[in-house]
Amino acid sequence: xxxxxxxxxxxxxxxxxxxxxxxxxxxxxxxxxxxxxxxxxxxxxxxxxxxxxxxxxxxxxxxxxxxxxxxxxxxxxxxxxxxxxxxxxxxxxxxxxxxxxxxxxxxxxxxxxxxxxxxxxxxxxxxxxxxxxxxxxxxxxxxxxxxxxxxxxxxxxxxxxxxxxxxxxxxxxxxxxxxxxxxxxxxxxxxxxxxxxxxxxxxxxxxxxxxxxxxxxxxxxxxxxxxxxxxxxxxxxxxxxxxxxxxxxxxxxxxxxxxxxxxxxxxxxxxxxxxxxxxxxxxxxxxxxxxxxxxxxxxxxxxxxxxxxxxxxxxxxxxxxxxxxxxxxxxxxxxxxxxxxxxxxxxxxx
Amino acid sequence: xxxxxxxxxxxxxxxxxxxxxxxxxxxxxxxxxxxxxxxxxxxxxxxxxxxxxxxxxxxxxxxxxxxxxxxxxxxxxxxxxxxxxxxxxxxxxxxxxxxxxxxxxxxxxxxxxxxxxxxxxxxxxxxxxxxxxxxxxxxxxxxxxxxxxxxxxxxxxxxxxxxxxxxxxxxxxxxxxxxxxxxxxxxxxxxxxxxxxxxxxxxxxxxxxxxxxxxxxxxxxxxxxxxxxxxxxxxxxxxxxxxxxxxxxxxxxxxxxxxxxxxxxxxxxxxxxxxxxxxxxxxxxxxxxxxxxxxxxxxxxxxxxxxxxxxxxxxxxxxxxxxxxxxxxxxxxxxxxxxxxxxxxxxxxxxxxxxxxxxxxxxxxxxxxxxxxxxxxxxxxxxxxxxxxxxxxxxxxxxxxxxxxxxxxxxxxxxxxxxxxxxxxxxxxxxxxxxxxxxxxxxxxxxxxxxxxxxxxxxxxxxxxxxxxxxxxxxxxxxxxxxxxxxxxxxxxxxxxxxxxxxxxxxxxxxxxx
Numbered sequence: 096x097x098x099x100x101x102x103x104x105x106x107x108x109x110x111x112x113x114x115x116x117x118x119x120x121x122x123x124x125x126x127x128x129x130x131x132x133x134x135x136x137x138x139x140x141x142x143x144x145x146x147x148x149x150x151x152x153x154x155x156x157x158x159x160x161x162x163x164x165x166x167x168x169x170x171x172x173x174x175x176x177x178x179x180x181x182x183x184x185x186x187x188x189x190x191x192x193x194x195x196x197x198x199x200x201x202x203x204x205x206x207x208x209x210x211x212x213x214x215x216x217x218x219x220x221x222x223x224x225x226x227x228x229x230x231x232x233x234x235x236x237x238x239x240x241x242x243x244x245x246x247x248x249x250x251x252x253x254x255x256x257x258x259x260x261x262x263x264x265x266x267x268x269x270x271x272x273x274x275x276x277x278x279x280x281x282x283x284x285x286x287x288x289x290x291x292x293x294x295x296x297x298x299x300x301x302x303x304x305x306x307x308x309x310x311x312x313x314x315x316x317x318x319x320x321x322x323x324x325x326x327x328x329x330x331x332x333x334x335x336x337x338x339x340x341x342x343x344x345x346x347x348x349x350x351x352x353x354x355x356x357x358x359x360x361x362x363x364x365x366x367x368x369x370x371x372x373x374x375x376x377x378x379x380x381x382x383x384x385x386x387x388x389x390x391x392x393x394x395x396x397x398x399x400x401x402x403x404x405x406x407x408x409x410x411x412x413x414x415x416x417x418x419x420x421x422x423x424x425x426x427x428x429x430x431x432x433x434x435x436x437x438x439x440x441x442x443x444x445x
Numbered sequence: 446x447x448x449x450x451x452x453x454x455x456x457x458x459x460x461x462x463x464x465x466x467x468x469x470x471x472x473x474x475x476x477x478x479x480x481x482x483x484x485x486x487x488x489x490x491x492x493x494x495x496x497x498x499x500x501x502x503x504x505x506x507x508x509x510x511x512x513x514x515x516x517x518x519x520x521x522x523x524x525x526x527x528x529x530x531x532x533x534x535x536x537x538x539x540x541x542x543x544x545x546x547x548x549x550x551x552x553x554x555x556x557x558x559x560x561x562x563x564x565x566x567x568x569x570x571x572x573x574x575x576x577x578x579x580x581x582x583x584x585x586x587x588x589x590x591x592x593x594x595x596x597x598x599x600x601x602x603x604x605x606x607x608x609x610x611x612x613x614x615x616x617x618x619x620x621x622x623x624x625x626x627x628x629x630x631x632x633x634x635x636x637x638x639x640x641x642x643x644x645x646x647x648x649x650x651x652x653x654x655x656x657x658x659x660x661x662x663x664x665x666x667x668x669x670x671x672x673x674x675x676x677x678x679x680x681x682x683x684x685x686x687x688x689x690x691x692x693x694x695x696x697x698x699x700x701x702x703x704x705x706x707x708x709x710x711x712x713x714x715x716x717x718x719x720x721x722x723x724x725x726x727x728x729x730x731x732x733x734x735x736x737x738x739x740x741x742x743x744x745x746x747x748x749x750x751x752x753x754x755x756x757x758x759x760x761x762x763x764x765x766x767x768x769x770x771x772x773x774x775x776x777x778x779x780x781x782x783x784x785x786x787x788x789x790x791x792x793x794x795x796x797x798x799x800x801x802x803x804x805x806x807x808x809x810x811x812x813x814x815x816x817x818x819x820x821x822x823x824x825x826x827x828x829x830x831x832x833x834x835x836x837x838x839x840x841x842x843x844x845x846x847x848x849x850x851x852x853x854x855x856x857x858x859x860x861x862x863x864x865x866x867x868x869x870x871x872x873x874x875x876x877x878x879x880x881x882x883x884x885x886x887x888x889x890x891x892x893x894x895x896x897x898x899x900x901x902x903x904x905x906x907x908x909x910x911x912x913x914x915x916x917x918x919x920x921x922x923x924x925x926x927x928x929x930x931x932x933x934x935x936x937x938x939x940x941x942x943x944x945x946x947x948x949x950x951x952x953x954x955x956x957x958x959x
Contacts, residue, residue: 119614119618219843219844219897220842220843220844221843221844221897226899257895257939258842258843258844258895258897258935259813259842259843259844259845260479260480260634260639260813260842261634261639262480262634263479263480263813263844263845264844267844282630283630283633283634283639285626285629285630285633285639286609286639286640286641287609287612287613287616287625287626287629288616288626307622308626324894325890325893325894325905325921326888326889326890326894326921344891344939344941347888347889347890347891347941348887348888348889377899377900377901379894380894380895380896380897380901381899382897382898382899382900383899383900386899
């Protein structure tokens, strides 16, 4: 029995539809204020497990992680541990392990049951890791293992390539293979989750569509490859965070300050710079082995500005030569005064 | 009665086959994306199309080994007539699923003259004659190319838009963001694209498709009865088909079968006989006949001539039209001077593109950046809906060689990734009047950063510019080494200037016309 649609039925249907839309709008509005405003310094919202006060001191309390005692309080400088570690001349995994151990172990950064996002540089799907356009797969794999050993609940690895698809770039770079072998998960970044976000205390980039998962995760670990870049001069830790925003073109003007603003929002707990093989020219895409310099070095620090400052010296540059390092130091995101930092150098090969 | 029930089963079986094949075709098209299934599997659809294969062979003067699978379709037709149309064709199934005319057993066939049936033969003759002259433009009317092209350029992008807006709305609801996030991770990029797909004139392809469906208002399967050139070709083969519909002496002329026939080919004035070239073997008549007087039996005889079968005069007329049309295409000015922006897929030779491309659009479906778009008049009307790269919409990815792999007729040659990377498809040039560095005197470098060549074709130069007040600014400006540029267009795609890019890729090389 099909009754033809009369006016009454039509109106009833239309009213129901309209109601649903209104309800959704309402819920959206509720959601927007809660989910998409990043934590501010003073008001730490309970819904925000990621609230990281700009001063590095306070321990992050993920709602799930609060009741389990964190092995080490993530303070800026625990007793005796250095500000920055440089590991040299070993296998990538060994260098990462030694460097992180010297910083106080991964437990210092990754509380038990924490959700971790590791952000390597997987900018294009063009070449294998030998060409040094993408982060060394074993460096990423080692970090995944360390996080899981520290008791992380989930470890997701992601980047948003600008050339070629993510799936393809993950495979070509060799990172997918090592991450899966280490027990981590390669996540393809979804356009859906680039949520317009206000950036507090920003001087230049006040609003941007930032990857939601990175803001919600308990821990973000930044693992760039050190390489040449014509505008930033070098792509290091702060520059690598550009992969977490949708509109990268917007960052190209006033890049130094905008990268500092973005870093202030994302605040990686740990930065590990892969200088195993460095791309010296024709970055960030690479493709010529003659542009690659074997350095066999890993730089690790909870202070992203310090890590970038040290990595700059590997290219014969000074921290002052890079606008984003200066802007980051000025914003108080970290220190670029290398001679005053406690730097531990480890020769893994010895 | 028991016999009738078994016919119902046959009809159910047909419907199951139809839906299954339709879904299978859709799955194959989804998996045509880069990173999906192997090209020789996903492009099987077009290689099973006798019209596309025949026309392509005539036009390109060569037959591809991979196209021998088309013999399966020919064999099916020799045995069971136009069963392809009634059982397999995805467009036919869509038309069956959209019966815009309410149909009851009391309905008479629509009052459309039978002579219209010859349109499809005219189209078929036109396609084949034009193909002999090296032209395949009319293959845009092949039902499979219509289906694939519409799916690629209109249906799937539109479906993605709908899913995306639903996801966006639900994702912003706090307690739904996690489940939506998992659904999205499952959907993309496996089924739906990671980034929205855009096609020029997407609406046009949608309208053409809706138009073909809307013809159902005039008659069920109007397209298949009167217009479909593939139906015409299969109809010709079917005239000698083995399985024949026969009506026995017990028929009392109740006319039920004539009303139920979806192609309206059962003729009450000819003792309810039907034309094998029109019958799609749907078996509806078998089921509806109250006295079970209809049988499908193997018979060895040629079908009798119908009034609407093309006469010699009609044949010559269609051929003459095709010859005239092709001649007109050849007189188009694009034959003298190519369009500035006719960037073809890697490895394509323009003349070979025109006489090989069957307009199926598989390449556009497989292009991961969706920079491959259907040409409208860039190659003249002759090149209608052949693929061209529009770098502003999507670049030729340095990591990809999908289009050549998936092309069922090698209009785009299959190339190794290494060989494809060496193909020069265009050359970039900078519009210094609009470039952020050159014109606005601000650092930008995006084009240089994006250039995928190991030895970048775009390099930066420090330039001093004098401002009006006499001050000097130093800016890194991009320059192009045209010897290195391969025209992939990622610079044009990523150029941050609004509207058309300040760096553009145009056709490579010196003009060949003189």
